[in-house]
Amino acid sequence: xHIQSQVPIRIGLEEKTMKRLQRILAVVLSLSLIHVSMIxxxxxxxxxxxxxxxxxxxxxxxxGHARLTTALSRADVRAAMERQGVDPALALERVAALTDDEAxxxxxxxxxxxxxxxxxxxxxxxxxxLVTDILGLxxxxxxxxxxx
Amino acid sequence: xxxxxxxxxxxxxxxxxxxxLLALFLLAGCASPGHQALSSVEDLPPRTxxxxxxxxxxxxxFCGPAAxxxxxxxxxxxxxxxxxxxxxxxxxxxxxxxxxxxxxxRRQGAVATVIPDALHAxxxxxxxxxxxxxxxxxxxxxxxxxxxxxxxxYDLQADTLLLRSGPLKRxxxxxxxxxxxxxxxxxxxxxxxxPDQLPATATQAETVKALVAFERNASAVSAAQAYRTxxxxxxxxxxxxxxxxxxxxxxxxxEGAQALFRQVVERHQLAAAYNNLARLLLESGNTNEAxxxxxxGLAVAGPLRETLMETLKAIDDAAQTPKQSIPAAAEHRxx
Numbered sequence: 001x002h003i004q005s006q007v008p009i010r011i012g013l014e015e016k017t018m019k020r021l022q023r024i025l026a027v028v029l030s031l032s033l034i035h036v037s038m039i040x041x042x043x044x045x046x047x048x049x050x051x052x053x054x055x056x057x058x059x060x061x062x063x064g065h066a067r068l069t070t071a072l073s074r075a076d077v078r079a080a081m082e083r084q085g086v087d088p089a090l091a092l093e094r095v096a097a098l099t100d101d102e103a104x105x106x107x108x109x110x111x112x113x114x115x116x117x118x119x120x121x122x123x124x125x126x127x128x129x130l131v132t133d134i135l136g137l138x139x140x141x142x143x144x145x146x147x148x
Numbered sequence: 149x150x151x152x153x154x155x156x157x158x159x160x161x162x163x164x165x166x167x168x169l170l171a172l173f174l175l176a177g178c179a180s181p182g183h184q185a186l187s188s189v190e191d192l193p194p195r196t197x198x199x200x201x202x203x204x205x206x207x208x209x210f211c212g213p214a215a216x217x218x219x220x221x222x223x224x225x226x227x228x229x230x231x232x233x234x235x236x237x238x239x240x241x242x243x244x245x246x247x248x249x250x251x252x253x254r255r256q257g258a259v260a261t262v263i264p265d266a267l268h269a270x271x272x273x274x275x276x277x278x279x280x281x282x283x284x285x286x287x288x289x290x291x292x293x294x295x296x297x298x299x300x301x302y303d304l305q306a307d308t309l310l311l312r313s314g315p316l317k318r319x320x321x322x323x324x325x326x327x328x329x330x331x332x333x334x335x336x337x338x339x340x341x342x343p344d345q346l347p348a349t350a351t352q353a354e355t356v357k358a359l360v361a362f363e364r365n366a367s368a369v370s371a372a373q374a375y376r377t378x379x380x381x382x383x384x385x386x387x388x389x390x391x392x393x394x395x396x397x398x399x400x401x402x403e404g405a406q407a408l409f410r411q412v413v414e415r416h417q418l419a420a421a422y423n424n425l426a427r428l429l430l431e432s433g434n435t436n437e438a439x440x441x442x443x444x445g446l447a448v449a450g451p452l453r454e455t456l457m458e459t460l461k462a463i464d465d466a467a468q469t470p471k472q473s474i475p476a477a478a479e480h481r482x483x
Binding site (some may be wrong): 018045046047048049050051052054055056081083084086087090093094098099102105106109110111113114115116117119128129132136137138139140142146 | 209210211212215217234235238239240241242243244245246247248250251252255283284285286287288291292293294295315316321322324325326328330333356357358360361363364365386387389394395418419420423424427428450451452455458460462470477
């Protein structure tokens, strides 16, 4: 951050390479984590409840391919969370708290799914929302009271 | 050029919404979703308020953590919004996502179950003493203002829903307005509960989903408790029985786990149950019965074919080595 940028294009490229490296590192780490967990459960190798649930839903769970897809989507979610400003250590915990199914869905939707946080109304639509508030169709402004 | 185009597009949208508004003015007389949704709630008390529900005021972007802290504290998992921000808030989106709200609740030890998308379900939960987290779109579909609030009461006479919402401790929102804002979120709502309780209205499918997800974040003992709670209501659900078997095994109750897997084998002929039972029998040195079950499982394996082949191979490997080596090896690992 403190470096005076004389060649901004080069720095941009380096950032890109760094991001790519980070992503590759994330995938490698996730895969190695899976490997460790497979070794740990090797003496039992029970079919997990998550897998049973997915099979009950008629999905092709349990194959090596499914496990790889899950690993990739977990790495994706982690990288996306960090891009969205989540601390890397917290992002790791947050991804670990998701089921395989949730991680898969979040990987697709993290940039588009509804994010409850309110107060995002633009000035452009202020009047429209004011009218709809008064009609009782929306409830953006705390001071409005619907007509009926 | 682009700016002009954007402005024009924005203007077009505004014009079309004004047109829509005029149309709505004309239609307003016949549309009243609040009353329609209320036709099936005769069995409910006319007004309920969970006045004891805590309130965490929020006037920034932390309605997700605030709503979550509200219901968790009410369900017996005391916490504060500040403690949850790092677990559910996404700075880049200035909000919290639905999936992470559920995961955040589980991380505090609660079961988080999505309830049916109907007003009477929402009211039944409140009447049963469960405050409900709801997602609203307070704005319009094309200018969304996503917001989490907690429904803590209703009054059928006054046609209002009572909410802990953002900076408002007791917002009495007309049912009609509420339904508009809730419709735009796909009527999403969830309840958190301790592992020995279930929401009043949850469907079997949503309960199974919630409990299987709970197992990921819970200790083996509370996961087992949660599955037992689910099985009390749906005793014949094979996924819940498998979950209880797995949780018992993880908590060290191998005999209990065997009994569960055996039950699922007999009732449902589930390949996963054959596999897990065969694995436990192998572990206890009963290779002959283990092989028999793995072979029966292979016949119904479907997508689990690979898994059952591995189990059969492990059984064959164990059968070739001297008998005493298996328990010895297990003890070794234990140390």
